[in-house]
Amino acid sequence: MIEYEIKKIKHATQIIKGQVSKPVEILMILGTGLGNIVDQLSFNHALDYKDIPGFPTSTAPSHAGRLVFGEFAGRSVAIMQGRLHLYEGWSAREIAFPIRVVKALGATKLLVTNAAGSLNPAFNPADVMMITDHINFTGHNPLIGPHNDALGVRFPDMSNAYDRIVQRHIRSAFDRNNIALQEGVYAGITGPSLETSAERRYLRQLGGDAVGMSTVIEVVAAKQCGFQVAGLSAISNRADGGPDQLPDTIEEVLEIAAIAGRKMLTMLPDLIRSWSKGSGVNKND
Numbered sequence: 001m002i003e004y005e006i007k008k009i010k011h012a013t014q015i016i017k018g019q020v021s022k023p024v025e026i027l028m029i030l031g032t033g034l035g036n037i038v039d040q041l042s043f044n045h046a047l048d049y050k051d052i053p054g055f056p057t058s059t060a061p062s063h064a065g066r067l068v069f070g071e072f073a074g075r076s077v078a079i080m081q082g083r084l085h086l087y088e089g090w091s092a093r094e095i096a097f098p099i100r101v102v103k104a105l106g107a108t109k110l111l112v113t114n115a116a117g118s119l120n121p122a123f124n125p126a127d128v129m130m131i132t133d134h135i136n137f138t139g140h141n142p143l144i145g146p147h148n149d150a151l152g153v154r155f156p157d158m159s160n161a162y163d164r165i166v167q168r169h170i171r172s173a174f175d176r177n178n179i180a181l182q183e184g185v186y187a188g189i190t191g192p193s194l195e196t197s198a199e200r201r202y203l204r205q206l207g208g209d210a211v212g213m214s215t216v217i218e219v220v221a222a223k224q225c226g227f228q229v230a231g232l233s234a235i236s237n238r239a240d241g242g243p244d245q246l247p248d249t250i251e252e253v254l255e256i257a258a259i260a261g262r263k264m265l266t267m268l269p270d271l272i273r274s275w276s277k278g279s280g281v282n283k284n285d
């Protein structure tokens with residue numbers, strides 16, 4: 001029942017507010033190999049997902065399962081260290097839950113990061129790709145089911161899902177830090193099996209530049225409840241499905257994603273400062 005879901009969101013929000021008094025401005029979701037960004041944060045509180053009522057518990061490799069609160073570049077942030085994936089068996093609605101809770105804590109900005117394979121042959125492992133848009137190939141949507149306007153609108157607009165103004169801030173932040181930045185469309189699949197080579201060529205033909213097993217569900221939920229969204233992919237492996245396609249291993253994905261993660265971290269304070277200062281409103285421009 002939708003009223004029960006809204007009650008659960010309120011309950012989790014109250015429990016967190018009892019421990020973390022400062023309102024949150026920015027939510028960051030850290031993907032595979034990127035969780036140690038948290039080490040750079042002066043954090044003042046961390047809650048295990050299992051200690052927050054209603055929170056699903058992340059089981060994916062390298063995903064810690066903690067909600068961390070603190071200061072990053074002088075801004076109040078919450079970090080989901082460890083995310084929830086469809087392939088773990090969580091429903092799209094369960095994946096939406098933490099996002100709705102952190103929205104209720106006051107957050108207005110969401111930065112999603114993930115590891116992704118490159119469909120675009122011009123990309124290289126360890127590149128960072130700014131997500132300019134996504135295609136949801138999962139067949140799931142967190143908004144399916146009963147609706148209540150307390151969650152946001154029934155039919156959220158997705159035409160500017162990854163905010164164009166924030167994209168400009170991201171470009172400038174990478175530029176100022178002399179770090180190369182790729183840009184492209186993230187194709188979201190459920191996994192957990194990786195794609196066949198034919199599937200990868202197909203995803204490319206359909207407009208994808210990188211492919212991964214997360215992000216699209218979170219971003220749909222975030223757009224519904226009014227977040228301004230930005231996304232970065234750590235390109236962890238070549239996934240173009242061409243004649244030279246190599247097998248992928250999780251070890252390689254983690255290792256290469258961590259290299260791209262360090263690049264993200266270098267420019268992140270810069271990005272957070274300019275985003276907070278000059279974000280404006282989330283209007284088409």
Ligand code: HPA
Pocket residue numbers: 115116117118191194195211212213236237238239248253
């Ligand atoms: N496919 C899907 N998900 C991924 C990949 C990939 O090649 N690399 C990292 N996450």
